[in-house]
Amino acid sequence: MDLTELREQAVRIHDRYDELNLHKRGRVWSRNEFMLGFMGDVGDLAKLVMAEEGARDAPGGRAALEHELADCLWSVLILAHRYDVDLERAFQRTMAELDEAITARLPRRT
Numbered sequence: 752m753d754l755t756e757l758r759e760q761a762v763r764i765h766d767r768y769d770e771l772n773l774h775k776r777g778r779v780w781s782r783n784e785f786m787l788g789f790m791g792d793v794g795d796l797a798k799l800v801m802a803e804e805g806a807r808d809a810p811g812g813r814a815a816l817e818h819e820l821a822d823c824l825w826s827v828l829i830l831a832h833r834y835d836v837d838l839e840r841a842f843q844r845t846m847a848e849l850d851e852a853i854t855a856r857l858p859r860r861t
Contacts, residue, residue: 754839758838768780788826799815799819
């Protein structure tokens with residue numbers, strides 16, 4: 752599955768959440784609320800990574816870690832969608848910038 756397919760699937764789930772929230776609460780989440788939800792997911796992910804490293808206990812094991820990583824990816828895809836960011840282009844540009852910056856700091860190969 753490529754990034755376009757991931758984004759399309761993420762948006763479908765986003766739209767379903769909007770439908771559910773309209774039905775249950777009479778409103779949809781704002782962009783700010785999506786960001787806050789993402790922050791919660793990142794906190795959950797941090798705990799699961801600590802558990803994976805043996806630093807704490809966490810229920811769910813590897814499956815929980817995989818689930819939370821997928822939740823975080825979903826949040827990033829939705830935030831990019833909600834802010835109209837071409838994530839593929841931004842990722843490629845950022846990786847090129849990082850590669851250039853890292854290469855400039857490494858000793859020259861002979």
